[in-house]
Amino acid sequence: MDNRLLPAGAALVVGLVAGFLLYPSFGDTATDTPNVDASDGAEPTPAAPASLPVVENRSTLDLVRERGYVRCGVSQGLPGFSNPNDSGDWSGIDVDICRAVAAAVFGDAGKSRFTPLSAKERFTALQSGEIDVLTRNTTWSLTRDTALGLDFVGVNYYDGQGFMVRKELGVKSVMELDGAVVCTNTGTTTELNVADFFRSNGLAYSIVAFEKSDEVVAAYDAGRCDAFTTDASGLYSERLKLADLNDHVVLPEIISKEPLGPAVRQGDDQWADIVRWSLFAMVEAEELGITSENARDMKTSQNPPVRRLLGVEGAFGQNLGIPNDWAFKIITQVGNYGQSFERGVGENTPLGIPRGLNALWTDGGLQYSPPVR
Amino acid sequence: MSDHFVRTTHAPAKPAPRIQIGWVRWARENLFSSLLNSLLTVIAVVLLVVMLPPFLDWAFFSAVFSAVDGSACRVDGAGACWAFVEAKFGQFLFGRYPDAEKWRVVLTLILGIAGLAPLLIPNRLPRQWLVAYLLVPFPILAFVLLSGGFFGLEKVETSDWGGLMVTLVVALTGIAASLPLGVLLALGRRSEMPVIRMFCVIFIEFWRGVPLITVLFMSSVMLPLFLPEGMSFDKLLRALIGVALFSSAYMAEVVRGGLAAVPAGQYEAGKALGLTYWQSMNRIVLPQALTTVIPGIVNNFIGLFKDTTLVLVIGLFDLLGIVQSNSTDPTWLSPQTATTGYVFAAFVFWIFCFGMSRYSVFMERRLEAGAQR
Numbered sequence: 001m002d003n004r005l006l007p008a009g010a011a012l013v014v015g016l017v018a019g020f021l022l023y024p025s026f027g028d029t030a031t032d033t034p035n036v037d038a039s040d041g042a043e044p045t046p047a048a049p050a051s052l053p054v055v056e057n058r059s060t061l062d063l064v065r066e067r068g069y070v071r072c073g074v075s076q077g078l079p080g081f082s083n084p085n086d087s088g089d090w091s092g093i094d095v096d097i098c099r100a101v102a103a104a105v106f107g108d109a110g111k112s113r114f115t116p117l118s119a120k121e122r123f124t125a126l127q128s129g130e131i132d133v134l135t136r137n138t139t140w141s142l143t144r145d146t147a148l149g150l151d152f153v154g155v156n157y158y159d160g161q162g163f164m165v166r167k168e169l170g171v172k173s174v175m176e177l178d179g180a181v182v183c184t185n186t187g188t189t190t191e192l193n194v195a196d197f198f199r200s201n202g203l204a205y206s207i208v209a210f211e212k213s214d215e216v217v218a219a220y221d222a223g224r225c226d227a228f229t230t231d232a233s234g235l236y237s238e239r240l241k242l243a244d245l246n247d248h249v250v251l252p253e254i255i256s257k258e259p260l261g262p263a264v265r266q267g268d269d270q271w272a273d274i275v276r277w278s279l280f281a282m283v284e285a286e287e288l289g290i291t292s293e294n295a296r297d298m299k300t301s302q303n304p305p306v307r308r309l310l311g312v313e314g315a316f317g318q319n320l321g322i323p324n325d326w327a328f329k330i331i332t333q334v335g336n337y338g339q340s341f342e343r344g345v346g347e348n349t350p351l352g353i354p355r356g357l358n359a360l361w362t363d364g365g366l367q368y369s370p371p372v373r
Numbered sequence: 374m375s376d377h378f379v380r381t382t383h384a385p386a387k388p389a390p391r392i393q394i395g396w397v398r399w400a401r402e403n404l405f406s407s408l409l410n411s412l413l414t415v416i417a418v419v420l421l422v423v424m425l426p427p428f429l430d431w432a433f434f435s436a437v438f439s440a441v442d443g444s445a446c447r448v449d450g451a452g453a454c455w456a457f458v459e460a461k462f463g464q465f466l467f468g469r470y471p472d473a474e475k476w477r478v479v480l481t482l483i484l485g486i487a488g489l490a491p492l493l494i495p496n497r498l499p500r501q502w503l504v505a506y507l508l509v510p511f512p513i514l515a516f517v518l519l520s521g522g523f524f525g526l527e528k529v530e531t532s533d534w535g536g537l538m539v540t541l542v543v544a545l546t547g548i549a550a551s552l553p554l555g556v557l558l559a560l561g562r563r564s565e566m567p568v569i570r571m572f573c574v575i576f577i578e579f580w581r582g583v584p585l586i587t588v589l590f591m592s593s594v595m596l597p598l599f600l601p602e603g604m605s606f607d608k609l610l611r612a613l614i615g616v617a618l619f620s621s622a623y624m625a626e627v628v629r630g631g632l633a634a635v636p637a638g639q640y641e642a643g644k645a646l647g648l649t650y651w652q653s654m655n656r657i658v659l660p661q662a663l664t665t666v667i668p669g670i671v672n673n674f675i676g677l678f679k680d681t682t683l684v685l686v687i688g689l690f691d692l693l694g695i696v697q698s699n700s701t702d703p704t705w706l707s708p709q710t711a712t713t714g715y716v717f718a719a720f721v722f723w724i725f726c727f728g729m730s731r732y733s734v735f736m737e738r739r740l741e742a743g744a745q746r
Binding site for chain 2: 076077078079080083084085086088089113114115116117118120121124125127128130214237240241242243244245345349350351
């Protein structure tokens with residue numbers, strides 16, 4: 001060991017001081033501390049009451065514009081919803097919502113940044129202003145909508161608890177599962193849902209529960225139980241981890257309601273509207289038959305709803321505080337809801353999730369957009 | 374004629390008994406020296422025979438080495454999905470760091486090695502200057518290079534950092550900060566000045582009393598709520614500070630053990646020679662104390678290196694985190710994808726930790742030799 005620790009100690013102190021002088025510009029602190037002109041009355045923004053957790057009285061839209069990109073909270077990896085692809089970019093249907101918002105605000109879907117969040121962090125990150133939109137497969141429930149200082153603006157995926165069984169059982173419906181052994185996770189609502197469902201339908205059952213979902217899949221794969229239950233979207237991705245995925249089938253019944261949707265901070269209605277209508281624009285585009293490929297040609301359409309959505313007629317973007325071609329940009333850069341769904345989780349992806357509840361209302365599903373008028 | 378016979382040459386030596394030579398002797402001494410050892414040898418051989426062929430089959434013979442997506446790994450009987458590691462290798466090293474900017478990471482690594490290697494390999498270069506370089510100019514350079522935003526370098530958000538790069542940044546920051554801070558804290562704890570002693574005791578006991586995972590959670594979930602709105606520290610920075618303070622408390626206790634092992638006569642000798650406190654610590658006490666506790670220090674470093682994986686819980690992607698999040702990519706989902714990723718991560722961690730432990734053995738031998746001279 002060297003006997004000259006003193007210069008090293010002094011160097012450390014200098015280093016720490018230098019570090020702290022430099023660090024405020026580390027990350028994005030410097031770009032979004034607008035408190036200086038917060039009291040400036042010249043800002044004609046639809047401001048939120050000061051008591052609400054919004055950065056002073058600057059609207060989220062202004063902050064986003066100033067920063068130059070939208071910040072979204074995504075999962076740390078949920079197949080088809082938000083997951084990194086081979087080139088390291090985030091992809092999936094939750095990611096598409098964020099890209100749509102960026103396209104609406106900036107006309108460029110690429111002006112979106114993603115912050116991976118754990119389930120525990122996600123609400124704090126939104127409340128503290130670390131992100132602008134939470135697009136992280138979050139279930140919309142009354143408690144979350146009211147108690148957490150956030151607003152859910154819509155549903156981009158109707159999820160719910162489903163069952164998977166082996167094809168060789170020949171079971172076509174959950175109602176035929178009388179006396180089945182069901183594998184699930186311990187201590188989650190999934191276990192309670194199973195109990196409620198089987199009891200209310202007078203079916204006998206027994207549960208084999210495990211702590212981790214990998215254990216549940218392994219037990220099911222090893223034949224310790226007849227059926228495996230979790231959220232339907234999860235069933236499709238877990239199915240890919242089974243030895244032979246074609247031997248298994250997901251039953252059509254959904255026994256719980258898990259509407260997943262984007263959320264924003266409570267108290268900034270304009271921003272909530274922008275996110276809500278970005279989602280609606282994608283659904284509306286699918287209903288009107290506008291895709292990323294034909295959007296440019298559709299601009300010449302004589303159909304009034306198409307003309308309104310694409311910004312040819314009216315000034316609907318202005319009402320939202322964004323450019324009038326907002327929906328056009330969303331559709332050309334991200335696609336309509338159906339395209340996003342098929343690209344992320346649809347039948348042609350390895351996940352192969354059928355539209356089901358997420359089909360348009362015209363096809364017997366629940367996806368429905370209020371008119372753009 | 375004499376009837377006696379005096380032998381004037383040695384009889385040719387008989388060969389040693391067969392069980393005393395060659396591999397038989399080696400096996401008797403090393404594998405079957407007692408009943409218990411024989412039993413253990415047999416058990417170990419049986420385990421190897423049972424486990425090695427399936428492992429080799431999984432890792433090499435049935436493994437998928439190149440594929441464009443996960444479908445090849447989804448085949449029944451497929452082994453390790455190395456193609457997944459191959460496709461994601463860039464991400465495992467650099468996270469989502471932009472391709473065009475990766476040279477900055479490599480340059481930082483070269484600059485770091487240039488400073489560190491001469492310190493680790495015995496030579497006559499001026500060590501205090503190398504230490505000073507590593508503690509002041511190097512962190513600033515590394516910060517400027519990695520984060521960017523100065524001198525025309527493009528800014529790279531820390532949310533885009535990931536993989537081995539984040540593991541090394543967190544571990545090396547913790548290691549570099551914890552040694553000097555730990556030495557100061559250990560000296561402070563043995564100080565005769567009550568205020569300093571109390572401060573050090575409280576600091577050390579506080580950080581030793583909380584688990585690292587709590588520190589990380591506090592830094593990422595609670596801290597943003599305490600800070601004024603709009604003021605947010607970078608998440609990686611928060612984790613770095615937490616890890617540095619945490620590991621310095623542990624280091625302090627290791628160093629204190631070393632200080633206690635130095636005989637009181639050494640302290641008194643320093644005083645008798647009229648050396649100041651810092652002189653006697655620098656030149657007499659610390660060199661002996663630190664040499665004694667090298668195994669403990671390296672043990673701490675290795676522990677810290679592995680603890681970096683905990684940053685996963687706050688949404689930072691270290692090597693393990695990026696492996697986990699990439700294994701959710703639906704194009705690669707298969708029964709083997711996650712396992713292969715984990716084996717790869719374990720191998721990389723093992724290389725680093727084993728390297729550190731071998732280096733510490735080398736240092737101990739060298740210093741021991743010096744002491745005996």
